[in-house]
Structures are given as C-alpha cells and as structure tokens.
Amino acid sequence: MGKAVTINDVAREAGVSKTTAVFVLNNRPGFSAAEGTRIRVREAAQKLGYRRSGLARALSTGRIYTVGVVLRIDSGRPQDWVYSKDVLAAMARACHKARLRLTLIPFSSDAMLSVDDVADQRVDGLILVSHSADAFARQIYASGFPTVSIGSGYAERLVDIDQRGGVREATEHLLALGHTKIGYVLGSNPGIRAVEERRAGYMEAMQAAGLAPQCYTNHEAQACLTQAERPTAFVTYNDDFAWQLTVAARQVGLRIPDDLSVIGFDNTVLAETAVPPLTTIENPLDAQAERALKVLQCLLQGKESPTMAPLATRLIHRQSTAAPSGFSPQKEPKQ
C-alpha cells in the first residue's frame, strides 16, 4: 500500500496547521474558515490522495463504529441456515441504517471462541445470534463486554419476540378452522428460550380449548403420518420442520391442506417456496435487529436500557391450512 498520506502531510501541503486541516476535512460544525483556506486544504487532500484512517480515529476515540455478530456456522443442511442468514441480513440492514459496520464472527463448536479473541477493540459490542447458554455466551456476559442476544437465543439481555403469543395464535387459527386433533412439532434445541416459549403457546391454546395437546419431535411427526389416529393439523417449531412435513406428507400420498394442515414459524423463504406455500408466523427480524442495536448503543453509553415488551408476531395466511376434510367451517374469523 505504499506509505499512507497523513493529515500532517495535507496540513503542510496546504500551509495550515493540523487542526485547521482536520476541522476543514471533518466539516466541523461551528467552524468557519476563510474560503481560501478551505479550498486550499481540500485541494491538498485531493492532490496527495489523503484518506482518513478510521483505525487511528478509533484508537483515539475508543469507538470503531462496528458491531460484531456472533453466529453459529456448524450446521450442515442448507435449510438449517436459512433462518440464521435471515437474522444476519436483518442485522446488516439495521447496522446500515444506524451507520454502523457489521463484522461477522463465526462461532463453531470445534474451535471455542475466547472472550479475548473477540473483545479486542475491533468491535464496539457484540450481538449473539441464537446462542443457548453455552460457555461462550456465559463468559462474554460475565466479562462485561457490551453484548446483546437476539434470535431465540440465550435469555440474558435478549431482544425477544412474543414467541408464545405467535404459536397460540397459530393454534387458535387451526381450532377456528375446526381441527381438534392438532399436533405440535417441538424445537430440537432445549437450551434455547424460544423452544420452551413456543411450546407453551401451543399448550395454552389447546388447554383453553379443552383439547388434549400432543407434542412430537420432528422425526416422530413425520413417522406418525401413516397412522389412522394422526393429527389433522400441525403447528411446527419452524418453517424447516413444516416444510419437511409437507415433503413427508406428499410421499405418503397425503394432500396439503386437504388431508393435513401445517403451520410453520419464521416466514423464511422456505415458507414462500414450499408447495403449497406455507401458512406461517412472521418473525419480525428487522424490528428485533433494530432494537438489539438500540440496546447495544445504550450499553455503550453506559446506561442500562429500558426493558421492552416482546415484539409482536403475525400470522401469515397462505395455502397450507384448511378445514379438516369432512368439516364445514363456521367461518374463518380472521383475514
């Protein structure tokens, strides 16, 4: 890269002091230099090819305007990734809006991340995506490094959505359609708060309706499809499971939604491209990302952030839900 042109060089070239050069180049508010000076400084910078060093600035100010996003990169199936990538994209948009840079910090369980590796001043703070209470999550919070969790993750300082309400609404939708045998497909990672919350939402709705809840693992749900007493509808932990269920159903000759209704969660691209497109619960990722950033900013300024109500979800009606066969519904309440 050759040697960098510094602000000193510019100042010298323009025949002014460093301060003046800095003020001009930074458009310091409330600073009115002689027009000639401004021009001279600008021209000098231009001519020399001066480029400010965000690095030196960061060292001096203590802020590098970059947030680190710590994300798992282990899982093999591309479908597992869809959601994480959506969270990342939402964080990217939020950072862009907030004029912050985003640094991706991959988290793989083989090479354990150390707090020192991460909290080395190249990021101002951290966003943990979908971390359970793993060693790293606990350590980083314990270290006091500004950190916020997002995406159905570790419960400490977590920006959360109304997981429970979302699944409750989905279950109620199925109930309203006339289903009585409604199963729930459990999330597979028990360390994560969303897994419990979503399940609880299902339980609540079933109990309120006086119906017996029936929980399945992903595998069990697919296996039970051929049995006579199978549920006529499923609420699933996420779109991936819902999508898998549609595949399994098609394989055993079940038609969706005629023979089986399915509702996913997250509204990932999987839900849009599935056949038929999936009714699902929208996960407001952009709002979460923006809120997470807001909380992080508070932390950076030393003030604890106000606690906020979980963000609302929304049921998106597509074509994977209908009344159970042989049932004429009393009229769909919503939408």
Place this chain on the structure above:
Amino acid sequence: MGKAVTINDVAREAGVSKTTAVFVLNNRPGFSAAEGTRIRVREAAQKLGYRRSGLARALSTGRIYTVGVVLRIDSGRPQDWVYSKDVLAAMARACHKARLRLTLIPFSSDAMLSVDDVADQRVDGLILVSHSADAFARQIYASGFPTVSIGSGYAERLVDIDQRGGVREATEHLLALGHTKIGYVLGSNPGIRAVEERRAGYMEAMQAAGLAPQCYTNHEAQACLTQAERPTAFVTYNDDFAWQLTVAARQVGLRIPDDLSVIGFDNTVLAETAVPPLTTIENPLDAQAERALKVLQCLLQGKESPTMAPLATRLIHRQSTAAPSGFSPQKEPKQ
C-alpha cells in the same frame, strides 16, 4: 467500559519492562524468559484483566486482519437473496479458515458508497460480490485499494468459475435425454460477465448439436408455457428462474419432469426444496471464496497473483429432468 488495562499496567504490576511483558504475552518465538518472569507477567495480566487491543496493534502493524465484503442489499424478493447469502456464507467460512475477520459492507444503489468510506483502514482489503461494472467497482479498482471480485461479478480481477462449461454440460444432458426443443432463460443483469458466459455455453451446445437456440427472458419463458410449440426443456440462468418456471408450469397444468424438464444454476437451497427437486449446476462457492482470499493475500503482500483457470462446475442430477414425453431415451450417459 471503564478504562482499559494496557500492557504498561501489566508490566508495572509484574515489575518488568513493557518489552518483556509484550514478549511473554505474545509468545514471541525465540524468546526464552526466566520461568518466574513468565509466570509473573501472566498472573499480572490475569489479575488486572488485561486484554490486548487489536486496534492498537492494527495501527502499529498496518494490518487489521479483516476483509470487507461488499454486497448488494437492494433487492426485494427473498429468492433474489438466496444466492448472495450463499456467497457470503462461503466467504465467512473461507475467512474463518484463514483466521481473518469478515466485515460486511452493504451496497445499496440509493446511498452510493465512496472509496473513502470503505478504504479507511478498518479493512485490509475488499471482496466485491456480484458487482457489475458500476461506478463503485470502477472507482475502487482505480484507487488501487486491494480488491478482488467474486460471484459472477465485475470482470476485473475476478475469481471465476467455468460458467460456460457448466451450462454447456447442462444443455448436453438435455440433449442426451432426447430433447430437441431446448430453451434458455437469460440472466437479467447484462452488465455481469456470467450472464454472457452462461448464455454462450448454451449456444455452443445447441450449435454443436445442430439445433436452433431459443433464448427467453424469465417472463417470456413463463408466458410461452401454454403455447403448442413451447420447448420441452429449459436451461435457466439460475435456480430462482428455474424454480419460478416450475411454479408457472404447475399453474398451467404441466408436470415436471414429464411434460417439461428444467435445469437451474447454483445449487441453492431453492433447488433442493423445489417440487420436484431441481437438477442444477453446482457453483463451487467455497473454492471461489478461498481462491479470492488467496488472491487478496497476494495483493496485500504486493505481489500480483498468478492467473488461474476458472473453477469447474458440476451437474447435480435431481428430479426435474427426464426424457421428453413419447421418447424412449438411448441411455443416459452420465450418472
């Protein structure tokens, strides 16, 4: 954040000089301190909660061990994103392997990125993902900032795959199945090298077979499906177009692959989850990402990198291709 503990503090606490402390903490090769000293320094660091500043180190060494990935964030449809996210994920894996950090630099056409914004020393170099010859790409290359392109992008210093060969192979596969009316769905962004190359691969295969090529836009391809003289098979610019074609085909009552064969490109998650799963051309993103990083490293060390042959693609056989109806194939040559 309180005040940071510096190496000076550690040295003072341990009763040694800064140099010694640095040497111990950095495990400087070829430096053998007295065991007592080592321990004292380590304990002091531990006790004080010393954490090295990657920032200060970067300022001093001129390398921050971070690469910037410049990526479009404009497009609205989630399907448009799938491929970009895959490239990003591949870059993330490659960076992780190379022990480099990845900073995401969103590129949106509304707020034009300036070279100064980006080349501010918070990244050592840049990877441009799927950029056409837009103003930014030209400027950044002109500025001399270490930059490499990837992902069917701008032709300058581009790590490329054998686009042409991939599509040729796909077309030949359809030919071997007995298709004679094979259409091609064009990429929509004419500024990008891959758009031309892929089309050329199709043209070559058709001409070699003595068949008339027929190119369509995405929209045209979907529209022609109801016409009598429609192609019996399509090669498409990417999986998204292929997937859209399956949806359109289903809507007009065409069955895939019985009535229509379709081949995608990129092997994104769309190809796996489509109904039926799509035969497609695998895009070796991980290899591209690693190669891009290698080229960037060369640049950073001041040496121009050796030119390399485009990376090979591979046809992945799934269920969206078959012999045209009423035709008994002579035997499928591959796989």
Place this chain on the structure above:
DNA sequence: GTGAAAGCGCTAACAC
C-alpha cells in the same frame, strides 16, 4: 535477556 524510546494517524484540550 531486558529496558527505553520512537512512532502508527488521529482526536481533543488548551494555548495563542
């Protein structure tokens, strides 16, 4: 082997 000192390029506090 260990210590002292000079920067990296910027910001900010304080004189002029």
Place this chain on the structure above:
DNA sequence: GTGTTAGCGCTTTCAC
C-alpha cells in the same frame, strides 16, 4: 479562528 501538544495502546528498533 488557529496552532501546539499530549496521548490512545501497541510494535519495533536499538541500547544495555
């Protein structure tokens, strides 16, 4: 308004 100075925390060169 403009210039001077002292750091930010690290690496590195050169004495001891």
